[in-house]
Amino acid sequence: MRSPAAHPRHVIADWAAPSQWRAANNTAEGTASALDLRQGVVAVARWHNWAGNAESRPTRILTPRSVDEVVSAVQAAAARELPVRMVGAGHSCSPAAVTSGVMLTSDGMVGVEQVSDTEVRVLPGTTVDQLCRELDSLGLALPAVGDIRAETVAGAALTAQHGSGRQTPSLTAGIQALELVLADGDVVTVAAAQDGDLFQAAKAGLGGFGVVTSLTLATVPTYLLHARTFPDRFENTVSTFDDWDSDHDMVEFDWYPHTDRTVVRQFDRSAGPVAHVGRSRRWPSGPIRSFATAGGVARLGRSLPPAVPGLNRLSAAAQPPGDTTDRWWRVLPTAPKVRFVELEYALPRPMLRPALTMVRRAIEDGPERVTLPVLVRTGPAEDAWLAPAEGRATVYICLRVFHRSPYQRYFDTAEAVLTELEARPRLGTAQSLGAERLASRYPRFADVQRVRNRVDPDRRFGNDYLARVLGDGA
Ligand SMILES: Cc1cc2nc3c(=O)[nH]c(=O)nc-3n(C[C@H](O)[C@H](O)[C@H](O)COP(=O)(O)OP(=O)(O)OC[C@H]3O[C@@H](n4cnc5c(N)ncnc54)[C@H](O)[C@@H]3O)c2cc1C
Numbered sequence: 001m002r003s004p005a006a007h008p009r010h011v012i013a014d015w016a017a018p019s020q021w022r023a024a025n026n027t028a029e030g031t032a033s034a035l036d037l038r039q040g041v042v043a044v045a046r047w048h049n050w051a052g053n054a055e056s057r058p059t060r061i062l063t064p065r066s067v068d069e070v071v072s073a074v075q076a077a078a079a080r081e082l083p084v085r086m087v088g089a090g091h092s093c094s095p096a097a098v099t100s101g102v103m104l105t106s107d108g109m110v111g112v113e114q115v116s117d118t119e120v121r122v123l124p125g126t127t128v129d130q131l132c133r134e135l136d137s138l139g140l141a142l143p144a145v146g147d148i149r150a151e152t153v154a155g156a157a158l159t160a161q162h163g164s165g166r167q168t169p170s171l172t173a174g175i176q177a178l179e180l181v182l183a184d185g186d187v188v189t190v191a192a193a194q195d196g197d198l199f200q201a202a203k204a205g206l207g208g209f210g211v212v213t214s215l216t217l218a219t220v221p222t223y224l225l226h227a228r229t230f231p232d233r234f235e236n237t238v239s240t241f242d243d244w245d246s247d248h249d250m251v252e253f254d255w256y257p258h259t260d261r262t263v264v265r266q267f268d269r270s271a272g273p274v275a276h277v278g279r280s281r282r283w284p285s286g287p288i289r290s291f292a293t294a295g296g297v298a299r300l301g302r303s304l305p306p307a308v309p310g311l312n313r314l315s316a317a318a319q320p321p322g323d324t325t326d327r328w329w330r331v332l333p334t335a336p337k338v339r340f341v342e343l344e345y346a347l348p349r350p351m352l353r354p355a356l357t358m359v360r361r362a363i364e365d366g367p368e369r370v371t372l373p374v375l376v377r378t379g380p381a382e383d384a385w386l387a388p389a390e391g392r393a394t395v396y397i398c399l400r401v402f403h404r405s406p407y408q409r410y411f412d413t414a415e416a417v418l419t420e421l422e423a424r425p426r427l428g429t430a431q432s433l434g435a436e437r438l439a440s441r442y443p444r445f446a447d448v449q450r451v452r453n454r455v456d457p458d459r460r461f462g463n464d465y466l467a468r469v470l471g472d473g474a
Contacts, residue, residue: 045057045058045059045060045061045103047061047087047090047097047098047103048090049090049091049092049093049095049097050089050090050091050093050339051091051093051339051340051341051342051403051430052339052341052403053093053095053341053403053407053430054092054093054094054095054096054097054098055098056095056097056098056099056100056103057100058085058099058100058101058102058103059082059100059101059102060082060101060102060103061102061103061104061105062102062103062104062105063104063105063107063108064104064108064109065108065109066109067179067181067187067213069108070086070104070109070181070211070213071181071185071187073102073104074181074183074185074211074460075185076102077101077102077460078183078184078185078458078460082101082102083099083100083101083102083459083460083461083462083463084099084101084102084103084104084211084460084461085097085098085099085101085102085103085104085207085461085463086103086104086105086106086124086154086207086211086212087103087104087105087106087155088106088124088125088151088152088154088155088156089127089150089151089152089155091148091150091151091155092155092159092428092429093341093342093343093428093429093430094206094427094428094429094430094431094465095463095464095465096159096206096207096427096428096463096465096466097155097207098463098464098465099463100463104211105125106123106124106125106152106154106155107125108125109123109124109125109213110123110125110126110127110130111123111126111130112126112131112134112135113214115135115138115140115219117140117219118218118219119176119216119217119218119219120135120140120216120217120219121177121214121215121216121217122153122214122215122216122217123213123214124152124153124154124212124213124214124215125152125154126152126153127149127150127151127152127153128145128146128148128149128150128151128152128153128156128161128171129149129150129329131153132145132149132328132329133329135219135222136222136327136329139221139222140219140220140221140222141219141220141221141222141223141328141329142171142174142217142219142220142329143168143169143174143218143220144162144163144164144165144168144169144250144328144332145161145163145171145328145329145332145333146161146162146163146171146332146333146335147163147332147333147334147335147375148333148335149329149333153171153215153217154207154212154215156171157171157172157174157175157203157204157212157215157217158172158202158203158204158205158206158207158212158428159204159206159426159427159428160172160204160382160384160386160387160388160389160426160428162377162379162389162396163250163252163332163377163379164250164251164252164267164377164378164379164396165245165248165249165250165251165267165378165379166245166246166349166378166379166380166393167249167380168249168250168379168380169379169380169382169389170204170379170382170387170389171217172203172204172382172384172387173380173382173383173384173387174217174218175203175215175216175217175218175384176191176216176217176218177189177190177191177194177199177215177216178190178191178199178202178203178212178214178215178216179212179213179214179215180198180202180209180210180211180212180213181210181211181213182209182210182455182456183210183455183456183457183458183460183461187213188210190202191216197447197450197451198451198454198455200383200384200385200444200447201385201386201444201447201448201451201452202451203384203385203386203387204384204385204386204387204427205385205386205448206386206427206428206466206469207461208452208456208461208462208466208470209451209452209455209456209461210455210456210461211461222327222328223269223270223328224269224270224271224272224274224325224326224327224328225249225267225268225269225270225325225326225327225328225331225332226267226268226269226270226323226324226325226331227265227266227267227323227324227325227331227332228265228266228267228322228323229263229264229265229319229320229321229322229323229324230263230264230321231261231262231263231264231316231317231319231321232253232261232262232263232264233260233261233262234255234260234261234262234360235260237253237255237262237264238352238353238356238357241253241352241376242352244264244266245378248266248267248268249267249268249269250266250267250268251264251265251266251267251378252264252265252375252376252377252378253265253375253376254316254319254373254374254375254376255356255360255373255374255376256312256313256315256316256373257308257312257360257363257364257369257370257371257373257374258308258309258312258363258364258369258370259309259312259313259316261312261313261316261317262316263316263319263373265334267331267332270325272325273325274325274326274327275323275324275325276322276323276324276325276326277322277323277324295337295338295402297311297312297314297315297371298338298371298372298402298404298405299402299404301369301371301402301405302371302402302404302405305369306369308369308370308371309369311371312371312373315371315373316373336372336373336400338372338402338403339402339403340372340400340401340402340403341400341401341403341407341430342398342399342400342401342429342430343398343399343400343407343411343414343415343425343429343430343431344388344396344397344398344399344425344426344429344431345388345396345397345414345415345418345423345424345425345426345431346379346388346389346394346395346396346423346424346425346426347394347395347396347397347418347421347422347423347424348392348393348394348395348422349378349392349393349394349395351395351421351422351423352376352378352395354421355395355397355417355418355421355423356374356376356397358417358421359374359397359399359414359417359418362413362414362416362417363410363413363414366409366410366413367409368406368409368410368413370399370401370410371402371405372400372401372402373400374397374398374399374400375396375397375398375400376395376396376397376398377395377396377398378393378394378395378396379393379394379396380393380394381393381394385442385444385445385447385448386427386442386444386448388424388425388426388427390424390442390443390444391443396426397414397418398429399411399414407430411430411431411432412432415431415432415433419433419437422441423441424438424441424442425438425441427469433469434468434469434471435449435468435469435470435471436471438469439471448470449470449471452470459472
C-alpha cells in the first residue's frame with residue numbers, strides 16, 4: 001500500500017454547539033440556504049438537491065470528519081429518536097437524501113486513504129473528479145465514470161452511477177468493500193466474503209443501510225481514451241448500434257426528441273498521442289454553439305414550444321464532431337451544460353430497439369415539447385441487489401428535462417411505456433414506482449428488505465422516499 005494522501009481539516013461536528021451547524025456545503029448545491037438560530041426556532045435549515053426537485057428541512061446539519069464523529073452523530077440522533085441521512089453532492093434527482101432529522105454532509109471526510117496497484121480506499125465525500133485526478137497521478141484509473149465528475153464517490157456508488165459499454169460496469173460494481181456505521185453505532189466492514197448479504201444490499205442501497213465512511217474500489221492501470229463524436233440519423237443509429245457496441249470499448253448516443261437526429265460517441269482505449277481534431281467549419285460555432293449547448297435552446301423552447309423541433313435540430317448540429325484522445329477522465333464527461341431533472345430506466349440489452357421506438361412514439365404523440373436529448377447507454381450484468389443491471393446485460397434510457405420546465409407528464413408518459421417492458425427504474429432518479437412494483441422487477445428485492453429489517457429495524461436511516469421504494473413494515 002502506498003502512503004495515504006493528506007486529508008483537509010474541516011469543522012468539527014458538535015451536536016451541542018449551534019455555532020457549528022453548517023451554513024453551507026462546499027459540494028452540495030444550495031445546502032442550508034437559511035439558518036435561523038433564534039431561541040425557540042427549531043428546524044429552519046433548508047437543503048435542496050442540484051436539480052431543485054427535492055427539498056429538505058433537517059433539524060440539524062452536521063459535518064463529521066471522522067468515523068467516530070459519524071458514530072456520535074448517529075447515536076445522538078437515536079437518543080432523540082431522529083432519523084439520519086448522509087448527503088453527497090446532491091446530484092441525485094430523487095428525494096433519497098431528504099430528511100427531517102439529522103443531515104450529515106460528507107465534505108468533512110475527503111481524500112484517498114490507501115492505494116495499491118489494484119485497489120483504492122477512499123473517504124465518502126471525495127468527489128469523483130478528485131479521485132480521478134489522484135488515481136491518474138499514481139498511474140491508476142477507474143474502469144469508467146459517468147458524464148460528470150462533480151458527484152461524491154459515495155453518492156455515485158450508492159446510486160449505481162454508470163457510463164456506457166458492454167464491458168464497462170458501474171462504479172458500484174467496482175466496490176470491493178464498504179465501511180458502514182450502522183443504526184446501533186457499530187462500525188463494520190462488509191465485502192463479498194464478509195457479511196455478503198449486507199454488502200450486496202448496501203452497495204446500491206441509497207445509504208439506507210448505514211452511513212458509508214469509506215469505500216474500497218477496484219482500479220485498473222491508467223489509460224488514454226480516444227473519443228469519436230459524429231452526427232447520425234435515428235434509424236441508422238438504432239440499426240447499427242449493436243455492431244458499434246461490439247466493435248468499440250464504449251458507445252453511447254443522444255437522440256434529440258421531435259427530430260430524427262442523433263449524436264453518437266464511440267470511445268476506445270488508445271496508445272496516444274493526446275490530440276484534439278475536429279470542429280469542421282460547416283458546424284455552428286461561437287455564439288450559436290454556446291446558445292445551443294449552454295441552455296439557450298432549453299430556455300427558448302420552454303416559452304416557444306412549437307419551435308422545439310427546429311431548436312433541437314440546431315442543438316444536435318451544435319455538438320462538435322471530431323476526434324479527441326486524452327486522459328480517460330477528461331474524455332468521458334459529456335453532460336449538457338444546463339441544470340436538469342433526470343429519469344433513467346434499465347432494460348434487458350436486446351430491448352434497445354423496441355423500447356426506444358416505443359418511447360419515441362410516446363414522446364411524439366404526447367403534448368410535451370422536450371428540449372434535452374434522450375441518452376442511451378449500455379452496461380454488463382452486475383451483482384448489487386439494487387443495481388438496475390442486476391443479473392442482466394442492460395441498456396439504459398435516460399430522459400432529461402430542463403429544470404425550469406414541467407417534467408412530470410413527460411416522465412409519466414415514458415414510464416407508462418417502459419414499465420410495460422420489464423424495465424427497472426434507477427432509484428436515484430425521478431422515478432415514481434413503489435416497493436410493490438419494484439419487487440417484481442428487482443429479483444433480490446425480498447432479500448434487500450430482509451437485510452434492512454435486520455440492520456435497521458427502527459429505520460434510523462429511513463425517510464419518505466425509502467419508505468416508498470423499499471417498503472416500510474415489510
Ligand atoms: C449533471 C448530472 C450528470 C449525471 N451524470 C450521470 C451519469 O453519467 N451516469 C450516471 O449513472 N448518473 C449520472 N448522474 C446521477 C448521479 O451520478 C447520481 O445521482 C449520484 O447519486 C450523485 O452523487 P452525489 O454525490 O450527488 O450523491 P447524492 O445525490 O448527494 O446522494 C445520493 C444518495 O446517496 C446517499 N449518500 C451519499 N453519501 C452517503 C454516505 N456517505 N453514506 C450513506 N449514504 C450516502 C444519499 O443519502 C442519497 O440517498 C448525473 C447527475 C447529474 C445531476
